[in-house]
Amino acid sequence: MAEKKPSIHDIARIAGVGVGTVSRVLNSQPNVADATRERVERVMAELDYRPTFAARHIRTGRSQLFGFVTDQVLTTPFAHDLIRGAQARARQADHMLMVIDADGDDRVREQAVTNLLERGVEGIVYAAMFNHGVHLPAALREVPTVLVDCYEVARDLPSVVPDEALGGREATERLLQDGHVRIAMITNDALSTGYPAAVERFEGYCQALEAHGVTFDEALVREGLGSADSGYRHTRDLLDLELPPTGFFFGTDRMAMGAYFAFAERGLRVPHDVSVVGFDDQHYIADALRPALTTMALPHAAMGRWAVEHLLTASWGEGRPPVQHQLVCPLVERGSVGPVPAEPGRKG
Amino acid sequence: MAEKKPSIHDIARIAGVGVGTVSRVLNSQPNVADATRERVERVMAELDYRPTFAARHIRTGRSQLFGFVTDQVLTTPFAHDLIRGAQARARQADHMLMVIDADGDDRVREQAVTNLLERGVEGIVYAAMFNHGVHLPAALREVPTVLVDCYEVARDLPSVVPDEALGGREATERLLQDGHVRIAMITNDALSTGYPAAVERFEGYCQALEAHGVTFDEALVREGLGSADSGYRHTRDLLDLELPPTGFFFGTDRMAMGAYFAFAERGLRVPHDVSVVGFDDQHYIADALRPALTTMALPHAAMGRWAVEHLLTASWGEGRPPVQHQLVCPLVERGSVGPVPAEPGRKG
DNA sequence: CTGAAAGCGCTTACAG
DNA sequence: CTGAAAGCGCTTACAG
DSSP: OOSOOOOHHHHHHHHTSOHHHHHHHHTTOSSOOHHHHHHHHHHHHHTTOOOOHHHHHHHHOOOOEEEEEESSGGGOSOHHHHHHHHHHHHHHTTOEEEEEEOTTOHHHHHHHHHHHHHTTOSOEEEEEEEEEEEOOOGGGGGSOEEEEEEEETTOOSOEEEEOHHHHHHHHHHHHHHTTOOSEEEEESSOGGGOOHHHHHHHHHHHHHHHHTTOOOOGGGEEEOOSSHHHHHHHHHHHHTSSSOOSEEEESSHHHHHHHHHHHHHHTOOTTTTOEEEEEEOOHHHHTTSSSOOEEEEOOHHHHHHHHHHHHHHSOOSSOSOOOEEEEOOOEEOOSSOOOOOSSTTSOO | OOSOOOOHHHHHHHHTSOHHHHHHHHTTOSOOOHHHHHHHHHHHHHTTOOOOHHHHHHHHOOOOEEEEEESSGGGOSOHHHHHHHHHHHHHHTTOEEEEEEOTTOHHHHHHHHHHHHHTTOSOEEEEEEEEEEEOOOGGGGGSOEEEEEEEETTOOSOEEEEOHHHHHHHHHHHHHHTTOOSEEEEESSOGGGOOHHHHHHHHHHHHHHHHTTOOOOGGGEEEOOSSHHHHHHHHHHHHTSSSOOSEEEESSHHHHHHHHHHHHHHTOOTTTTOEEEEEEOOHHHHTTSSSOOEEEEOOHHHHHHHHHHHHHHSOOSSOSOOOEEEEOOOEEOOSSOOOOOSSTTSOO
16 A cells, blocks of 8 residues: 555556557557456456556647536535436546536536546536526636526527426326316415526426316415415415315425325315325335325426537537527326316315 | 637746646645745736646645545435535645535445545545444545444444433433333334434433433334324324323324324314424424424534544544444424323323 | 557746 | 756657
8 A cells, every 4th residue: 555556657667668659558559469467457357457548648738537416406406316317327438527516606517627637527517406596607608508397598508308388288288187177386485586496396286277278366376485385375275165176296205295284184185085296206205105105397407418418419619509499398297186076175 | 619728837937936836826835935925816816817726736745635425314304414524624624525425325335435446545434324333345445434323334434423321311311301101112122123313312311211210111103114104104093092191202203293193183182181292303394293392402513523523533544443422413303392292192 | 460659738847 | 146957757750
């Protein structure tokens, strides 16, 4: 352990060849006699030789490194899926990921980008934890960058986000499909925020109603805050309506969870008396609820994969405007949707 | 963007100094005349110069890089806290983190370690997602390594884990403190697994009872599986006892969540009729439950921080056996524990 | 098929 | 305080 690491020169000397030859076998290049190759490989194995990547980097100018910067990660438990997807794709291309959690601190973020650039990253994926517009540091433009679950307000960088509207539409259609007509929608944030995750899921809801000839009823729409408590309160409120909804579409699984408690209080059973669809597919919640929650999955791993794929394959010169990609949110069918009850909204 | 990056030579030439001088200002070394320093800095700013870290690495032999390898991350949403804690400490020492998710695949894990070693990492933190014994690849010994939330079976590597026994004890004491005597314990896994997270939390429970002179009652102990469903079933079962428990200590928050549904079915209110303490402090669950769940927090961020601290400061020569450190699990008081009811276990 | 040499972008003694 | 030179561990033409 105290010995100095062997270098390519040590290998060359011991194997009785030039360093160029050692380099060639290291990179599995042709034009090396089998006997020579074997001899060199034997010496490398004996000395437990390991190439120093930094030296290659400096010569070839390729770091085979991507930066992965996340912001406000704390608010969601999805960071991991994102990293997993991105990393899986990067590994296929022999690249590694340098992960930095900027954690909402602008200073840290700037510093992170600087560090990444000094390390020679060949691209950066910048991931937010919910779909909204961001304004990125200028330094980021020095290297190919793609945004995940967010987009640069100027739309001058490529991005990949969930297709929120389609998700909202399919969630609503799942309810319509089982005969529900009085369907409440509780958004995951105020519509005035302009966040796609709030606004577009709501738009999808409206589209579904319209496509199925169901009249939009303002009384059934609530602007929630995403939290369980918010879901609980709005649900109580909605159940107090003269004609309460039979179907509930929540902008987050957490709100759906809160709703379960409101239903329990009223003696309402899911899905016998009321049906519910969530959004996010947070396993720990959706699987744990009784009955388990039918919900729309956010394609985090797929977004991470797409981002690295784009870094790897897109042409980064000037040209057409950067692509703003959308990925579908799959419906995850569990047990919280059933046929509309005969006597809607009352105990069955 | 097409131009070649300026190097230290370009700066030197333009500023009319030697490269050594440029290097000195780059590293804020003394022995540079103020005027010279300023001139060099001006040129660097003009050319938008950024040092190439790999060159420094190769010269100094220091990568200022730590590897962060995780295993089986999928099973928990805590990966992020771990990374955050580790990264915060690393940043203070001007180190970066290369994160690899081995995701339970041994091949990926070996490859990851090899890659990390070629990148010249100065240390590796290997994090598991629950406290258990692991058997690590030999290559890991080539560089300082510390284990987080797990330990090498041979105990030949330093590790940091939660103090499970103390956590189990304090959880139980919280219940005792409010007068509960019939306290159920539902472990988060079979005791035969030998997992500290299961075995030691249970031991803590026993210690607390004994310390308070409460007789251990086998009928109140169940070996759970960690899932919400498991919590639900065991709770129903326990409620069917002749003399049901008034206090419940669950080895996971998920099981506590399942229990809430069992309580609701029986018309039992938390904490009026029954009190419960969980383990893990999974915010998405603990905060969302009604009432919010009192639970023991796993010190993930602190473990990540400790691991990097140890990498940075421990002496890694031979010598005494590697430290096996334990960190306390803080009690997070929310609203699920109350005084023991007058008529125990019945509707109040 | 192979070796000697140059060079990537830095840092570090060594003189002055 | 400063510059010229050597060298870290590789890769890449260039000869042979």
